[in-house]
Amino acid sequence: MSQRSFEILDVTLRDGSHAMRHAITEQQVIDTAKGLDQAGVNYFEVSHGDGLGGSSLQYGLSKVDELKLIEAAASVCKTSKVSVLLIPGIGIKEDLQDAVKAGAKMVRVATHVTEADVAAQHIALGRELDLKTVGFLMMAHMASVEKIVEQAKLFESYGAEVIYVTDSAGYMLPHEVTERISALKQSVDCEIGFHGHNNLSMAMANTVAAVQAGATYIDGSLRALGAGSGNTQTEVMVAVLERLGYQTGIDLYSIMDVANDVVAPFMQRPQEITGSSLIMGYSGVYSSFLLHTQTAAKKFGVDERDILVELGRMKAVGGQEDLIYDVAQSFAVKKAL
Amino acid sequence: MSQRSFEILDVTLRDGSHAMRHAITEQQVIDTAKGLDQAGVNYFEVSHGDGLGGSSLQYGLSKVDELKLIEAAASVCKTSKVSVLLIPGIGIKEDLQDAVKAGAKMVRVATHVTEADVAAQHIALGRELDLKTVGFLMMAHMASVEKIVEQAKLFESYGAEVIYVTDSAGYMLPHEVTERISALKQSVDCEIGFHGHNNLSMAMANTVAAVQAGATYIDGSLRALGAGSGNTQTEVMVAVLERLGYQTGIDLYSIMDVANDVVAPFMQRPQEITGSSLIMGYSGVYSSFLLHTQTAAKKFGVDERDILVELGRMKAVGGQEDLIYDVAQSFAVKKAL
Numbered sequence: 001m002s003q004r005s006f007e008i009l010d011v012t013l014r015d016g017s018h019a020m021r022h023a024i025t026e027q028q029v030i031d032t033a034k035g036l037d038q039a040g041v042n043y044f045e046v047s048h049g050d051g052l053g054g055s056s057l058q059y060g061l062s063k064v065d066e067l068k069l070i071e072a073a074a075s076v077c078k079t080s081k082v083s084v085l086l087i088p089g090i091g092i093k094e095d096l097q098d099a100v101k102a103g104a105k106m107v108r109v110a111t112h113v114t115e116a117d118v119a120a121q122h123i124a125l126g127r128e129l130d131l132k133t134v135g136f137l138m139m140a141h142m143a144s145v146e147k148i149v150e151q152a153k154l155f156e157s158y159g160a161e162v163i164y165v166t167d168s169a170g171y172m173l174p175h176e177v178t179e180r181i182s183a184l185k186q187s188v189d190c191e192i193g194f195h196g197h198n199n200l201s202m203a204m205a206n207t208v209a210a211v212q213a214g215a216t217y218i219d220g221s222l223r224a225l226g227a228g229s230g231n232t233q234t235e236v237m238v239a240v241l242e243r244l245g246y247q248t249g250i251d252l253y254s255i256m257d258v259a260n261d262v263v264a265p266f267m268q269r270p271q272e273i274t275g276s277s278l279i280m281g282y283s284g285v286y287s288s289f290l291l292h293t294q295t296a297a298k299k300f301g302v303d304e305r306d307i308l309v310e311l312g313r314m315k316a317v318g319g320q321e322d323l324i325y326d327v328a329q330s331f332a333v334k335k336a337l
Numbered sequence: 338m339s340q341r342s343f344e345i346l347d348v349t350l351r352d353g354s355h356a357m358r359h360a361i362t363e364q365q366v367i368d369t370a371k372g373l374d375q376a377g378v379n380y381f382e383v384s385h386g387d388g389l390g391g392s393s394l395q396y397g398l399s400k401v402d403e404l405k406l407i408e409a410a411a412s413v414c415k416t417s418k419v420s421v422l423l424i425p426g427i428g429i430k431e432d433l434q435d436a437v438k439a440g441a442k443m444v445r446v447a448t449h450v451t452e453a454d455v456a457a458q459h460i461a462l463g464r465e466l467d468l469k470t471v472g473f474l475m476m477a478h479m480a481s482v483e484k485i486v487e488q489a490k491l492f493e494s495y496g497a498e499v500i501y502v503t504d505s506a507g508y509m510l511p512h513e514v515t516e517r518i519s520a521l522k523q524s525v526d527c528e529i530g531f532h533g534h535n536n537l538s539m540a541m542a543n544t545v546a547a548v549q550a551g552a553t554y555i556d557g558s559l560r561a562l563g564a565g566s567g568n569t570q571t572e573v574m575v576a577v578l579e580r581l582g583y584q585t586g587i588d589l590y591s592i593m594d595v596a597n598d599v600v601a602p603f604m605q606r607p608q609e610i611t612g613s614s615l616i617m618g619y620s621g622v623y624s625s626f627l628l629h630t631q632t633a634a635k636k637f638g639v640d641e642r643d644i645l646v647e648l649g650r651m652k653a654v655g656g657q658e659d660l661i662y663d664v665a666q667s668f669a670v671k672k673a674l
Contacts, residue, residue, distance in 0.1 A: 173545075173577065173580060173581065174542065198538075200541070200573060200576060200577050200580075201535075201538075201540070201541035201569075201570055201573045201574075201577070202541055202542060202577065203538070204537070204538035204539055204542065205511065205539060205541065205542030205545075208542075223609070223610075224609075224610075232538075233538055233610055235615065236537060236538045236610050236615055237538075239537060239615060239618070239619040240510070240537050240538070240539065243510060243537075243619070244510065252619075253640070253642055256612050256615065256616075256642075259612070260611060260612040264611075270607035270609045271609070272560070272561075272607045272608070272609075273560075273561075273570055273573050274597060274601075275593050275596070275597040278572065278573055278576060278593065279593075281576070282576040282580070282589075303590070305590055305593075
């Protein structure tokens with residue numbers, strides 16, 4: 001087999017969990033995993049959308065225990081390896097140990113872009129368990145290039161082998177991706193990855209920019225199934241990167257078959273750029289703010305877009321949901337004047 | 338009003354005709370046109386998907402006479418102007434004269450990228466009728482940069498004021514757009530336009546590349562409604578180009594409202610990148626080949642993708658539909674060996 005230019009990591013069975021309201025079944029996992037394995041994808045991710053331990057009233061209850069899903073996926077793969085996402089605080093170390101027993105071979109430890117320090121023990125545990133261990137910097141548009149470099153160095157010092165720039169809100173434009181990936185390439189010895197969302201219709205261009213800047217791990221999902229407007233569309237990525245002369249190691253027709261014959265039939269809705277997802281991408285606000293914002297907008301009789309854009313300007317982060325009501329109220333007051 | 342960096346021309350009511358199987362109603366046109374006018378779009382297109390005179394058994398019968406739709410659109414606009422598409426051979430000069438009586442103020446005369454010479458009289462007529470007159474080079478990926486420049490010079494000599502590079506198959510990648518637009522900017526005095534399709538998830542990046550290379554007319558459609566995987570999504574384009582510091586002259590919230598409150602509800606299906614549309618973009622084959630190819634694939638028991646990719650390699654053009662069966666047969670023979 002020829003040398004791959006990079007690994008395309010498929011997140012249909014993890015980021016897609018958001019779009020499926022965490023109702024992915026064992027059979028869906030088995031069919032998708034078999035297809036990914038046959039098409040030549042080396043790594044794909046299986047977890048609750050918010051990572052190991054995410055099944056909860058707060059983040060949404062999983063229909064099927066994720067350990068069962070991980071086990072099912074691992075059991076049907078000849079060469080592909082199963083990755084799991086772990087957000088420290090949502091998942092705990094025991095979750096990772098259980099995932100390894102179920103067959104996981106890679107862990108991606110995810111933190112907000114400025115909080116890499118909470119991942120030290122989890123990354124160490126990943127290495128101890130002999131997993132391919134990845135640090136995943138979420139909402140990467142919210143930090144300066146210098147800050148991202150600083151946080152990546154922390155991940156590296158903990159033992160991460162790959163560090164991801166994650167455009168969780170689908171906010172980034174290609175030049176911003178280039179800037180971040182290039183800076184990391186110059187500053188750390190780890191491999192660099194990129195995970196994009198399509199809220200501004202730029203996921204594919206951002207992914208190409210990442211590869212051109214030296215990223216060797218890129219994420220996608222079949223039929224773009226994922227949070228917000230979905231992810232970079234895996235099967236389209238294979239076609240585009242082939243056209244650009246890269247070796248993907250993935251068979252185009254086979255990956256198209258999984259996307260269109262396996263995943264498309266179980267999707268609850270298509271991945272479009274709707275009003276809400278566009279404004280999330282435009283304002284750079286994380287999708288968990290959306291429901292609260294819609295409630296606040298209704299309560300105070302203001303436009304949800306004004307609230308989201310203002311939250312983006314304020315660089316609000318998860319945990320600051322109270323801000324939403326303050327902002328909504330201030331718009332209502334302005335309106336009344 | 339501040340100076341616009343370019344004109345965003347909306348084609349929802351023309352390219353969207355394909356996606357609507359030519360069943361757009363007068364009320365849908367009125368509501369969309371009002372919204373575009375209020376949002377600040379200066380030009381939008383109304384015609385059968387295949388242009389004036391397209392309503393036919395061959396191209397699909399329009400539910401409502403396009404002259405009625407043009408008249409309805411023009412009647413509700415305060416500042417926006419209605420454009421019509423004219424493909425010589427499908428539409429005739431009388432169609433254009435009728436469209437002008439119905440209120441059209443712009444004509445885009447469209448030819449295959451190597452056949453600009455068939456447009457001479459129609460472009461001359463556009464100028465004579467005092468229309469903003471545009472030459473539209475379709476399937477622009479199929480010609481070399483030199484050939485496109487040559488054809489653009491023909492358009493210019495006939496009197497075109499704007500010349501479009503049209504990525505009909507959604508095949509182009511940003512560097513290919515940059516190359517073509519830059520070459521035209523250097524070779525003709527006309528303004529340059531770009532019309533993209535999203536089959537490879539690159540419509541937005543291609544549009545940005547076009548603008549950066551000097552294009553001053555760019556096409557989009559609301560919710561991406563159009564042929565294949567749809568067009569560059571107008572409302573997303575406004576958000577992205579604003580983020581990049583351009584003056585679009587269009588109000589983001591208003592254009593989002595037309596997209597999501599007016600157009601989304603009447604769409605027959607969402608604009609996704611499906612198997613067929615991906616392979617059209619990958620192979621660079623025009624969408625009119627698809628149905629014949631599917632028929633031939635079934636008849637000869639071969640994969641439609643093999644046929645399309647081979648047709649792309651052969652640079653097959655409209656009118657060569659017979660080739661489809663030859664190619665299908667040759668794959669069937671190979672398979673039997």
